[in-house]
Amino acid sequence: MTDIMLSHLPSGERSKAQKHSDYRSKIVSNYQPLHRELYNLVPRLCFVPSFLKAINENTEDSFRSIISEASPGVFVFDMLLPSFCEMMLAEIDNFEKWVGETKFRIMRPNTMNKYGAVLDDFGLDTMLDKLMECFIRPISKVFFNDVGGATLDSHHGFVVEYGKDRDVDLGFHVDDSEVTLNVCLGNQFVGGELFFRGTRCEKHVNTATKSDEIFDYCHVPGQAVLHRGRHRHGARATTSGHRVNMLLWCRSSSFRELKRLQKDFSSWCGECSCEKRGESTDKYVKALHAPQA
Numbered sequence: 001m002t003d004i005m006l007s008h009l010p011s012g013e014r015s016k017a018q019k020h021s022d023y024r025s026k027i028v029s030n031y032q033p034l035h036r037e038l039y040n041l042v043p044r045l046c047f048v049p050s051f052l053k054a055i056n057e058n059t060e061d062s063f064r065s066i067i068s069e070a071s072p073g074v075f076v077f078d079m080l081l082p083s084f085c086e087m088m089l090a091e092i093d094n095f096e097k098w099v100g101e102t103k104f105r106i107m108r109p110n111t112m113n114k115y116g117a118v119l120d121d122f123g124l125d126t127m128l129d130k131l132m133e134c135f136i137r138p139i140s141k142v143f144f145n146d147v148g149g150a151t152l153d154s155h156h157g158f159v160v161e162y163g164k165d166r167d168v169d170l171g172f173h174v175d176d177s178e179v180t181l182n183v184c185l186g187n188q189f190v191g192g193e194l195f196f197r198g199t200r201c202e203k204h205v206n207t208a209t210k211s212d213e214i215f216d217y218c219h220v221p222g223q224a225v226l227h228r229g230r231h232r233h234g235a236r237a238t239t240s241g242h243r244v245n246m247l248l249w250c251r252s253s254s255f256r257e258l259k260r261l262q263k264d265f266s267s268w269c270g271e272c273s274c275e276k277r278g279e280s281t282d283k284y285v286k287a288l289h290a291p292q293a
């Protein structure tokens with residue numbers, strides 16, 4: 001973060017941001033990357049040809065030709081080349097080896113994970129910015145325009161790791177993002193399915209799930225899932241093997257500003273939309289008592 005940006009923050013925030021910026025600089029100036037080519041996004045080294053072609057055409061039709069809407073608001077597509085996934089996995093291993101050897105105390109991706117790493121903190125922030133701006137924002141503009149998909153302007157990029165000696169599962173939650181990209185890097189694993197339970201605004205986050213909102217997804221290496229951050233979800237236990245996923249929580253500052261002034265989110269919140277249609281929620285009582293996961 002530059003000094004100019006720091007000077008625009010309130011002083012409490014400024015010292016927090018300064019500390020984080022110092023933390024990142026310390027890592028970047030000491031950690032020796034394994035694959036330097038990862039740190040500059042080279043599209044033909046990262047993406048499968050079908051994904052590149054759709055992005056180059058940049059039309060709704062081209063996106064729809066490679067992306068399937070597996071359940072309302074959950075978009076799935078082939079994205080990463082196996083060779084890129086392998087390089088990322090090796091880079092993450094290398095980073096963790098460095099952390100172990102130097103005993104550097106790293107921050108975990110969020111309060112839900114004990115393992116995993118923040119990719120932005122060890123130099124991958126520029127490449128992930130490019131990934132968001134040139135690849136995820138054009139798609140989000142088409143499918144998630146109602147939550148600021150066209151104006152995504154910052155991100156939190158990290159990996160999560162599950163299996164023996166790692167995290168086991170991930171509880172039911174919403175992300176601190178407008179749009180989330182979740183792509184499996186590998187490797188061999190059993191379990192770890194994502195379960196989705198409908199999109200909700202802050203006010204309705206704990207309301208019942210309707211039967212048509214129940215959707216389970218099995219991760220496939222190289223395959224991406226794109227969903228609204230407010231789409232409630234979790235990950236089941238990875239029962240054997242080792243699963244690593246790359247997450248990019250994409251945010252829109254202008255959408256967040258706008259949202260503060262609004263009360264009706266019926267274009268994307270399942271409960272606001274029921275209220276607007278004047279639908280009784282009685283028929284969902286059964287779903288309320290059904291297990292969430």
Ligand SMILES: O=C(O)CCC(=O)C(=O)O
Pocket residue numbers: 160170175182194233234235245247
């Ligand atoms: O394990 C997964 O695939 C889900 C991760 C996730 O939802 C998150 O980190 O926000």
Ligand SMILES: [Fe+2]
Pocket residue numbers: 173174175233
């Ligand atoms: Fe999540």
